[in-house]
Each structure stands twice: as C-alpha cells, then as structure tokens.
C-alpha cells in the first residue's frame with residue numbers, strides 16, 4: 001500500500017511538475033504569480049491556469065490588438081488614399097490655369113467676343129466713368145501726369161454695359177441708314193466705327209476714350225492735339241497702348257482711333273508701342289481663331 005501510495009504521490013508530483021512546465025511554456029507569468037502557483041498545492045494550481053489563460057488573452061490582447069488594428073487602418077488607409085487622391089487634383093487643375101490668358105491680355109475684337117462668364121470689379125476714375133479696378137490707378141496716374149505736364153485730357157467713354165453698347169451701335173447704324181444705306185450695309189459700316197455688342201473693349205473694362213478739351217470730338221484730327229501726342233508717347237509707361245493705330249483696320253477690325261487706349265500692363269505695352277504693332281500681332285491672333 002505504501003508503495004502504491006508512494007507511486008501515486010510520485011505520479012501526482014510528476015503531473016504537477018509537468019503542469020508547471022506547461023504553464024511556463026505558455027508564457028503565463030505575466031501576472032507574477034508563477035512562483036507562487038508552482039509551490040502551491042495541486043488543487044489551487046489547476047484552476048489558476050484555467051482562469052488566467054481565459055482572462056489574460058481576452059483582457060490584454062483585445063485591448064492591445066484592438067488599438068493596433070484601429071490605429072493602422074486609420075493612419076495607413078485613409079491618409080494614404082486621401083493623399084493620393086488629393087495630390088493629382090491640384091496637379092491637373094493648375095495646368096489649364098497656366099495656359100489661360102491673363103485678364104490684361106484678353107482679346108476682344110470682331111472675331112473674339114467677350115467671354116460669357118467674364119466678370120470683374122469696377123472703380124470710378126472720374127465723374128461717371130469707370131474701369132476695371134485693376135487698371136484704375138494706372139489710368140488715374142496717366143491722366144494726372146498728362147495734366148501736370150500742361151495738357152488737358154478728359155475721358156469721354158470708359159466701361160460700357162451690354163445695353164450701353166447696344167444703344168451706341170444702333171445709333172451708329174441709324175446714322176448710316178439715314179444717309180440712304182440699307183440696313184445690312186449700315187450694320188457693316190457701323191461695325192467698323194462702333195463695335196458690335198459683345199466685341200467692344202469698353203465692355204471689358206480695360207479701355208478708355210480720352211480727348212483733348214481743345215478738340216472735343218472723335219476724329220483723326222485728335223492725333224494732332226498736344227494732349228494726344230503726349231498720351232501716345234507716354235501711355236506705355238502706365239501700361240496702356242493706342243489700341244487702333246493708323247492703317248491697322250484689317251487686323252483690328254476697327255478704324256483708326258487716336259483716342260482709344262487699352263490697358264495691357266507696362267511690360268507688354270512698352271513692347272507693343274516700341275515695335276509699333278497691334279495687340280492682335282503681339283498675341284499672334286489675327287482674324288478668326
């Protein structure tokens with residue numbers, strides 16, 4: 001009996017040692033109770049590892065793995081996909097902007113009507129006359145310096161609304177029909193002197209008709225006034241060009257107008273006036289597009 005009980009006792013001890021070995025191999029010492037458990041009695045050892053593996057893996061791993069898995073998808077997936085999708089957009093949008101014509105170089109003539117979506121802000125230069133705010137200071141400076149030089153310029157036309165241009169064009173057509181021209185003939189003739197609505201630079205807000213007080217009417221003799229001579233010689237310094245020079249009607253579509261000044265910026269105005277060319281020639285856009 002003593003042998004059997006001794007064998008049993010030895011077997012139990014072996015089992016306990018084996019169980020303890022299993023516990024260590026399962027890496028359940030995290031709670032710091034490994035040494036105590038191993039030296040405790042059998043009855044206490046068995047339930048201890050059963051509850052530990054259940055509570056530990058379910059308590060610790062879910063907390064840690066849950067954090068990792070939620071952190072990773074949030075940081076890796078959304079951020080990278082957002083960056084990837086947002087990066088190409090700005091790359092594609094600036095491209096057309098670069099090729100777009102800047103506001104001071106928009107071409108308006110019989111072959112290039114005013115863009116339908118064209119908008120800008122107006123600033124009053126003098127009296128009731130307004131221009132695009134972006135060239136208002138330059139126009140004011142040109143007039144002020146011209147006066148300071150002893151001349152007498154004044155604006156007789158600047159920004160025109162669509163209705164303004166319709167009124168002026170119809171009035172010009174009537175002046176020809178009154179002379180006996182047919183309606184069709186009158187419109188063709190009128191278009192050379194007053195732009196067809198939608199094709200006037202005055203609607204663009206970048207043009208001003210400037211006269212000398214000594215000659216308050218629109219004719220070629222205006223070119224002989226001291227005021228116009230000063231303006232033609234100095235307008236480029238303020239970013240303006242004489243838009244319809246003599247002998248360029250075939251290119252501009254408009255008669256010689258030694259009073260119509262158009263803003264294009266100082267650099268380009270200087271080149272155009274120095275070379276004696278038109279805006280169409282500078283842009284390389286002559287006739288229909």
Ligand SMILES: [Zn+2]
Pocket residue numbers: 157202207208209259260261
């Ligand atoms: Zn004009």
